[in-house]
Amino acid sequence: MEKVRFGIIGVGNMGRAHAHSLLNDIKGAELAAVCDSSPERLDWAEEHLPDNVQRFLSPEELFKSGTIDAVLIATPHYDHPPLAIEALGYGLHVLIEKPAGVYTKAVQEMNDAAAKSDRKFGIMYNQRTNPLYQKLRELIKSGELGEIRRTNWIITNWYRSQSYYDSGGWRATWGGEGGGVLLNQDPHQLDLWQWTTGMMPKRVRAFCHFGKYRNIEVEDDVTAYVEYENGATGLFITTTGEAPGTNRFEITGDNGKIVIEDGKLTFFRLRTPEPQFNAEYTGGFGSPECWKCEIPVAPGDGDQHKGIMRNFTNAILHDEPLLAPGEEGIHGLTLSNAMYLSAWTDNWVDLPIDSELFHEKLMVQVQNSTFQKTPVSQKALDVSGTH
Template identity: 25%
Template sequence: MSGQQKIRIGLIGAGNIGNIHLQEFGKLTEECEIVAITDTFLPLAKQRAEHYGIPVVSATPEELIGREDIDAVIVAVPNQAHASLTIRALEHGKHVLVEKPMGLDASAAKEIVKAQKRTGKTVMVAHQMRWEPLSLQVKEQIDRGELGKIYTAKTGWYRRKGIPGWGTWFTQHEQSGGGPLIDIGVHMLDLAFFLMGEPKPVSVYGATYAEFGPRKKGIGSWGKPDWNGSYDVEDLATAIIKMEDGTSLTLEVSWAVHMDTDNSPFLHVMGSEGGAVLRGGEGKFLTERFDKTVDIPLIKPEEDEGARIRLSRHFLDCIRTGKAPWTSAETGLRSNLIIDAIYESSRNGGEVKLDWSL
């Protein structure tokens, strides 16, 4: 694709996440344009189209994907439709930016990877945490060797009272694929692997619990509950992930828990010469000088264009150059393999080996 040609995008899903994509890609008008939009609730799609000046409202995702004037598709719909829409778009010659998790499970994720390899089109998973300025600062120092050998990390996100949309697709395993593990844990997995240097996970031991949701406790403020719906996912998950190179990662996430927490995501990276911590929008390096421990605060930039702008621009750049995205289909599969293994380990009580075969 010509570097001067605008990339034409179609959006599937006009809800909250879809609206964020409209806002961010709308800031890159010299590089792209949103030419079509659709949603299962068409009045919302029409409202977004009018607000953002999008010329076409397609009646269905299939109609949008089939348009010849679209180069790329953003998939911002409930989890169970991620794989089918992504694969359909790839087979119609479109590049795809898909919301997390890439697949409802590892089986769906493998089908996406196979479709991407078949078509040669770009598939990128929308993990914005890699693009936060402090995350990028830590990554730069790790790549320079300042932390030495990274041998383990611990990450998580404890929400004390934050179950979203009780009774809706969010809390139904068949539609969401799981609870906080697949909702917010997938973000932390992606960020941890990014900073650890993308090691290959080989086995998982994990446990999940549902102490709040089934009793309609721990309800958060996000989403509108459907009290006639159901809840069959976890509200807390914990796991240890072992890598092929001997490194390890600990993961802990919750939607609801009786715990002293500030509800912020956290990540601790531990190296032979130093460590780094990210928590709640702050961060610092930890090392030792003259036999004393030393903490070096990370400095936030005074002006920052935003993580999602960097994410959006990276997607467009990958389409133009053909390079693999940072959050490729393979990284999406990795997250789905780990998540599936945590659920399996919780059921059978033992360690689960990851099956990477396609």
């Protein structure tokens, strides 16, 4: 294979951006087809994409066409797992937009299907290309920070106005999106939280406020406390209703703390690890000597979406390791599912979560939602908007 022929399902804002990237920026990739059950979206494709890019009204037609080797799924959240499973069944490589899905039960089924396949399976976790988070992961994995004691992420710069939510009846509904700030805006942070540290919590206690700042069904303000197996603790705070917002990720370990904020990575490094200092120091008041180190990081925010598509293409053509394997999408989703379940049950939630109980609780919300979803085979695959 000299080139990977891609098809895109869902020609909304993200789908269109991916189409242009595949046409112009990804070596070894070719945009061969697009699929959308909305005639208006296909009219856009006819007008703006080359004539040799075929257009399909249904995923099944696309999968059976023989025109593609890989599919990029940029549809509503609920449809990611069933479409991925179907595509894998047709022997296609699959790259899904984030999040992996809405509930872990469906995502686990998708992962199981991928495990039985010899096809490449990836997820659009484009923040993994960001040099800041790559450097943080490298420092933690190397042992520079020592054993982690605490993680804190304040991510409140996802401001969204009421007019944003009013722009589509599916937005911020349990039936349409399956969640709010945790599922729409925060999947990247929830992924990076565990990807950079290499740690998943053992239990979660979360407080979710639904429609606190906006007239919406889903959560727009969350504070979650987590505990890890090694005794470390963590805090995750997020909202779409505050301005100005903050994006500060702080990780404390035996050897100091690392802070990512305002595009900078700062390592407050202890000259003597805290456990050693505590064991040896006899002076009463006092603390370890601390060096403030500005860690050099490559400029820019990485290749983002193009970087993931380039890596995915190279994985197919040259067996390059995937930066964001699709199977890892379940980790961040587990965190958001656990936060919802904790709020709904007003209790601690142990990980791994009870996926059946979560699905049961979610379906209650969906049944009462103002947006009633129809099956993927019948619905328009065009509500995938920008985050």
